[in-house]
Amino acid sequence: MFGSIDFQVDLGIEGDDEELLHYRSELVLASRLAGIAQPVDGVTTAIDNPDVLRKETLRARRFGFGGKLCIHPRQVEHVNAFFAPTQEEVAWARRVLAVAGNPDGAAVALDGKMVDRPVILKAQQVMAEYEGRGAAAR
Known part of the structure; x- marks a missing residue:
């Protein structure tokens, strides 16, 4: 602390x-x-x-x-x-995870930005926080 x-x-x-x-x-x-x-x-x-x-x-x-x-x-x-993650952050994370299902692991684009492993990990983190807080977003 x-x-x-x-x-x-x-x-x-x-x-x-x-x-x-x-x-x-x-x-x-x-x-x-x-x-x-x-x-x-x-x-x-x-x-x-x-x-x-x-x-x-x-x-x-x-x-x-x-x-x-x-x-x-x-x-x-x-x-x-x-x-808590905002509704906008949760919506972004859901969109990232939806396009991240690329089986060969290659980077893809979403909203004109690259989505690769670190971006996917950030999206997973947002969703874990959202779900861990009882889906309470500010």
């Missing part, structure tokens, strides 16, 4: 955005290299500002975090929803 506020104090860092991007990336990479679960991002201190919570949660998801610490119970439902 990334204790972002404690980390800021330890290093004398002001701000929780670009000031910590390098460290967030390093933590995600270190977790992956160690073969452990994705890390959990630090709290959003804005308890009653869903826009800030959304922004910071989606940033954590984009960076590869597997979750986000909540400082207040009102944040839990939002964080869970923001970490």
Whole structure:
């Protein structure tokens, strides 16, 4: 877990955005290299500002975090929803998996973009997250 506020104090860092991007990336990479679960991002201190919570949660998801610490119970439902695949992501994954049935394993095109093994793996990951969260998408 990334204790972002404690980390800021330890290093004398002001701000929780670009000031910590390098460290967030390093933590995600270190977790992956160690073969452990994705890390959990630090709290959003804005308890009653869903826009800030959304922004910071989606940033954590984009960076590869597997979750986000909540400082207040009102944040839990939002964080869970923001970490779930969107309907658009699920639709994309379904389209990718539909064209990925190529028996010779060759790359194919979808929406003008190449679909090869890494893209198929990403689509499978999206569907696994979607199904694992009870098909609840934001």
